[in-house]
Amino acid sequence: MLRIKDLRVSYGREQVLNGIDLEVKAGECLAVIGESGAGKTTLCLSIMRLVEGTSHGHIFLNGLDLLSLPEQSMREIRWRQVSMVFQNANSALNPVHTVLDQVMEPIVEHRLASRAEAQRRALQLLANVGLSPDRSSAYPHQLSGGEQQRVLIAMALANNPGLIILDEPVSSLDAASRAEIVALLKQIARDHTFVVVTHDLSTAARLADNIATMYAGRIVELGPAAEVLSRPRHPYTRALLRAYPNMTTVKDLQGIKGKMSRPVAGCAFHPRCTQAIGVCAEKTPPLVSSQGRYLACHRGGIITLLAIRNLSKSFGSFKAVRSVSLDIDAGETLALVGQSGSGKTTLAKTIMGLLQPDEGGVYLEGKRVTSRAKDFYRKVQMVFQNPGESLSHRLSVLELVREPLDVQGIGTREERDQRAKRTLEEVELPASGGFLESYPHQLSGGEMQRVAIARALVLNPSLLIADEPTSFLDPGVQAKILKLLLNLQERRGLSMLFITHDLSLARKVSDRMAVMLSGEIIEQGPSNRVVSSPVHPYTGSLVQTASALHSESEAGETVDQPGAEARSGMTIG
Amino acid sequence: MFSRRNLVTYAIALLLVLAFNFLLPRMMPGDPLMAIYGEEALVQMTPELKANLVERFALDQPMWQQFGAYFGALFRGDLGYSYYYNAPAFEVILGRLPWTLLLVGLSLVLSTLLGIVLGIESGWRRGSKTDRSMLAGLMALNGFPDFFIGMVLLLVFGVTLGIFPLAGALTPYSGLSGGALLLDVLKHLALPLAALTLAHIAGAYLLTRNTMITVVKEPYMLTARAKGLSQRVMKYRHAGRNSMLPVITRTGLWLGRVVTGALFVEIVFSYPGLGYLAYEALLARDYPIIEGVLLVVALFVLVANFLADLSYPKLDPRVSYAR
Numbered sequence: 001m002l003r004i005k006d007l008r009v010s011y012g013r014e015q016v017l018n019g020i021d022l023e024v025k026a027g028e029c030l031a032v033i034g035e036s037g038a039g040k041t042t043l044c045l046s047i048m049r050l051v052e053g054t055s056h057g058h059i060f061l062n063g064l065d066l067l068s069l070p071e072q073s074m075r076e077i078r079w080r081q082v083s084m085v086f087q088n089a090n091s092a093l094n095p096v097h098t099v100l101d102q103v104m105e106p107i108v109e110h111r112l113a114s115r116a117e118a119q120r121r122a123l124q125l126l127a128n129v130g131l132s133p134d135r136s137s138a139y140p141h142q143l144s145g146g147e148q149q150r151v152l153i154a155m156a157l158a159n160n161p162g163l164i165i166l167d168e169p170v171s172s173l174d175a176a177s178r179a180e181i182v183a184l185l186k187q188i189a190r191d192h193t194f195v196v197v198t199h200d201l202s203t204a205a206r207l208a209d210n211i212a213t214m215y216a217g218r219i220v221e222l223g224p225a226a227e228v229l230s231r232p233r234h235p236y237t238r239a240l241l242r243a244y245p246n247m248t249t250v251k252d253l254q255g256i257k258g259k260m261s262r263p264v265a266g267c268a269f270h271p272r273c274t275q276a277i278g279v280c281a282e283k284t285p286p287l288v289s290s291q292g293r294y295l296a297c298h299r300g301g302i303i304t305l306l307a308i309r310n311l312s313k314s315f316g317s318f319k320a321v322r323s324v325s326l327d328i329d330a331g332e333t334l335a336l337v338g339q340s341g342s343g344k345t346t347l348a349k350t351i352m353g354l355l356q357p358d359e360g361g362v363y364l365e366g367k368r369v370t371s372r373a374k375d376f377y378r379k380v381q382m383v384f385q386n387p388g389e390s391l392s393h394r395l396s397v398l399e400l401v402r403e404p405l406d407v408q409g410i411g412t413r414e415e416r417d418q419r420a421k422r423t424l425e426e427v428e429l430p431a432s433g434g435f436l437e438s439y440p441h442q443l444s445g446g447e448m449q450r451v452a453i454a455r456a457l458v459l460n461p462s463l464l465i466a467d468e469p470t471s472f473l474d475p476g477v478q479a480k481i482l483k484l485l486l487n488l489q490e491r492r493g494l495s496m497l498f499i500t501h502d503l504s505l506a507r508k509v510s511d512r513m514a515v516m517l518s519g520e521i522i523e524q525g526p527s528n529r530v531v532s533s534p535v536h537p538y539t540g541s542l543v544q545t546a547s548a549l550h551s552e553s554e555a556g557e558t559v560d561q562p563g564a565e566a567r568s569g570m571t572i573g
Numbered sequence: 574m575f576s577r578r579n580l581v582t583y584a585i586a587l588l589l590v591l592a593f594n595f596l597l598p599r600m601m602p603g604d605p606l607m608a609i610y611g612e613e614a615l616v617q618m619t620p621e622l623k624a625n626l627v628e629r630f631a632l633d634q635p636m637w638q639q640f641g642a643y644f645g646a647l648f649r650g651d652l653g654y655s656y657y658y659n660a661p662a663f664e665v666i667l668g669r670l671p672w673t674l675l676l677v678g679l680s681l682v683l684s685t686l687l688g689i690v691l692g693i694e695s696g697w698r699r700g701s702k703t704d705r706s707m708l709a710g711l712m713a714l715n716g717f718p719d720f721f722i723g724m725v726l727l728l729v730f731g732v733t734l735g736i737f738p739l740a741g742a743l744t745p746y747s748g749l750s751g752g753a754l755l756l757d758v759l760k761h762l763a764l765p766l767a768a769l770t771l772a773h774i775a776g777a778y779l780l781t782r783n784t785m786i787t788v789v790k791e792p793y794m795l796t797a798r799a800k801g802l803s804q805r806v807m808k809y810r811h812a813g814r815n816s817m818l819p820v821i822t823r824t825g826l827w828l829g830r831v832v833t834g835a836l837f838v839e840i841v842f843s844y845p846g847l848g849y850l851a852y853e854a855l856l857a858r859d860y861p862i863i864e865g866v867l868l869v870v871a872l873f874v875l876v877a878n879f880l881a882d883l884s885y886p887k888l889d890p891r892v893s894y895a896r
């Protein structure tokens with residue numbers, strides 16, 4: 001139906017679309033998602049050939065290359081073969097004509113029917129989209145936002161075009177009318193082909209068969225909607241999903257680091273990408289097919305930072321860890337949930353090389369870890385439960401944070417001090433005077449844990465393993481430390497293995513969750529899925545106890561629930 | 574549709590006009606009778622007549638009673654007596670009014686329509702040659718007063734080329750009727766009408782063009798284009814319709830200017846409307862006529878404004894007066 005090849009659009013010297021390739025089959029709904037400024041609206045307008053700038057490439061609609069048509073033929077195609085539902089219904093309708101006139105106008109002007117017939121059809125369409133009949137002779141300003149949107153939809157349907165483009169069809173509506181309009185669109189989508197541009201992911205999720213993620217004028221990921229949303233593979237798509245506040249994402253709201261900037265050499269996303277490598281800044285990755293999806297990334301999408309394969313460990317006859325396999329992606333937080341004695345800590349210690357596995361192995365960035373030398377610890381660091389035990393009491397704060405650098409032999413003494421101080425600032429501790437000289441026993445629990453975190457982060461690792469990092473702290477401090485960890489993760493693009501017995505805590509911080517029972521991983525998946533529809537009965541019981549506790553004691557304290565609901569009406573900007 | 578507040582505004586304006594007309598002659602130094610009737614008339618008057626007039630205008634009574642009498646007279650259509658024309662002022666004015674109405678009405682309609690159409694065309698292709706030359710031409714035209722344009726037209730088309738008559742509204746004593754009469758009227762009307770219209774096109778044109786320039790950037794114009802509409806439909810039905818709204822609201826305002834312009838243009842062409850009448854009366858110091866003309870013109874502008882106000886909500890559905 002619609003095929004776009006290497007579409008490039010520029011306004012003057014500003015390149016807005018940088019080579020878009022897309023295909024939409026008849027009857028399909030493609031959602032294009034991305035931040036504002038990614039070029040989504042320009043893409044819509046280019047298909048209608050309504051952009052002001054210059055376009056290159058090809059847009060085939062039913063086999064006809066629209067970009068090569070003379071304006072007159074294009075005029076005939078507009079609205080007959082492709083129509084559009086514009087952003088912001090209020091200003092897209094002409095204030096001085098009744099909505100009925102505006103809906104019937106394209107029928108009459110394209111000479112598809114007589115005036116009387118056109119009027120009859122327009123009335124029917126308005127009724128079909130749920131506008132009450134007495135409103136049809138109203139002027140746009142007399143209608144509510146939802147009604148105006150319905151009028152726009154009826155208008156788009158007027159000439160029964162094969163393809164309908166919807167540019168942010170619900171973004172200007174309140175939550176209630178939004179749901180109604182989406183339901184209406186869903187129904188219309190049954191016998192129309194849609195291209196929906198939106199930054200509202202829940203709309204995309206409800207309507208789309210396929211989802212394309214756009215970033216700085218390029219498609220960076222394209223695949224079946226359900227898969228893209230549940231397991232995004234491009235770092236940007238994941239960031240977008242994370243930043244999107246809705247009721248099914250349980251993790252705390254997290255922005256995407258940095259801002260979209262253009263033009264950028266190489267992969268446009270690399271200044272914000274947490275797994276960028278040298279080549280990312282030099283060459284633009286092409287959009288290539290990869291396991292049922294299209295991805296534009298030099299590293300084939302989000303990489304698996306740490307892979308654990310069939311790892312087993314027993315103490316005598318006690319099998320603490322039984323053939324565990326786990327993947328931790330770059331930039332993600334995996335929560336490992338289980339009771340004490342389930343083998344979580346043993347697993348963590350085995351990863352760190354503090355214990356030797358009986359079987360199986362650990363792979364870091366695809367390479368099997370055989371010995372754990374300085375290299376390994378530069379990339380993987382751990383924060384323990386009890387900072388009182390893990391921090392040596394004979395060293396001052398500055399010495400504690402600097403020690404890993406000393407061991408690795410990085411830089412001069414001066415530089416190491418500087419770096420240690422900077423890291424202390426990052427964990428929101430004073431980096432001057434007396435505090436640097438103090439010793440662990442002079443610090444509070446929260447301060448000690450911050451020092452421990454600084455010590456783990458000073459080497460700039462890719463993976464942080466945090467074993468119940470807040471269990472020794474009182475609730476107020478606990479929340480602050482969690483927030484700090486999340487902030488650091490966002491800023492540095494850290495991956496985190498977050499070990500906890502507390503399911504409600506896990507759901508707040510993690511993208512994915514693995515539940516461990518008696519040394520085995522019994523369930524894993526996206527956190528929201530695991531919590532909302534657990535598969536294993538044990539997970540179910542965990543969810544129940546957690547939610548019971550939740551409603552009893554934590555009502556005021558949790559960050560997530562009510563806030564997330566209130567925010568669900570918002571969209572990322 | 575129309576609010577009480579608006580009506581009150583008009584009522585106040587009306588009262589002010591009347592009060593002004595009442596006070597003006599009475600504020601003048603000297604005998605109010607002289608101010609009302611003029612020097613000449615006074616000299617010719619017999620004492621009985623004088624006493625009669627004093628009584629009629631209640632000039633020996635306190636102010637408010639004078640006002641009452643004045644008001645009553647107005648109501649009866651009594652604007653006083655013109656000794657110069659030897660007829661009641663009201664009749665004299667009424668006889669001349671149709672010519673002014675014809676001139677002002679046609680010129681207002683023509684200048685507004687032409688201004689709007691040119692403004693739409695010009696704003697639609699902003700920056701093009703057509704736009705720039707139209708803009709420059711009309712701006713230049715806007716710089717000249719209407720009577721000046723009238724004089725130029727008179728010199729070129731009347732005196733030099735001799736296509737149009739030099740004065741009057743009809744060929745005197747021609748005994749024409751039917752089509753020939755109409756043609757004669759039009760011939761006499763052409764130059765004053767052209768002068769007045771040309772002088773006032775620029776206002777409507779500039780306003781329409783300015784609005785048009787912003788309107789073409791409105792999102793609903795993108796919708797119109799996406800709908801595959803023809804240029805003409807986009808330009809007039811969608812953009813033009815919105816661009817003329819501000820012009821219509823200002824018609825009332827312009828009317829005042831066109832009317833005053835007409836008074837001068839009439840003098841240039843000796844066109845027998847109110848303007849020329851006032852001019853004659855001024856020369857003859859025929860005060861009742863002058864005052865009558867002022868009153869009629871003021872009332873006329875007021876009524877026209879009122880009508881424009883009434884029509885505006887019909888053109889712009891967004892305007893609805895609070896009741």
Ligand code: SF4
Nearest residue numbers: 267270273280297298
């Ligand atoms: S890894 Fe490189 S190519 Fe892939 S998204 Fe990140 S910066 Fe772009």
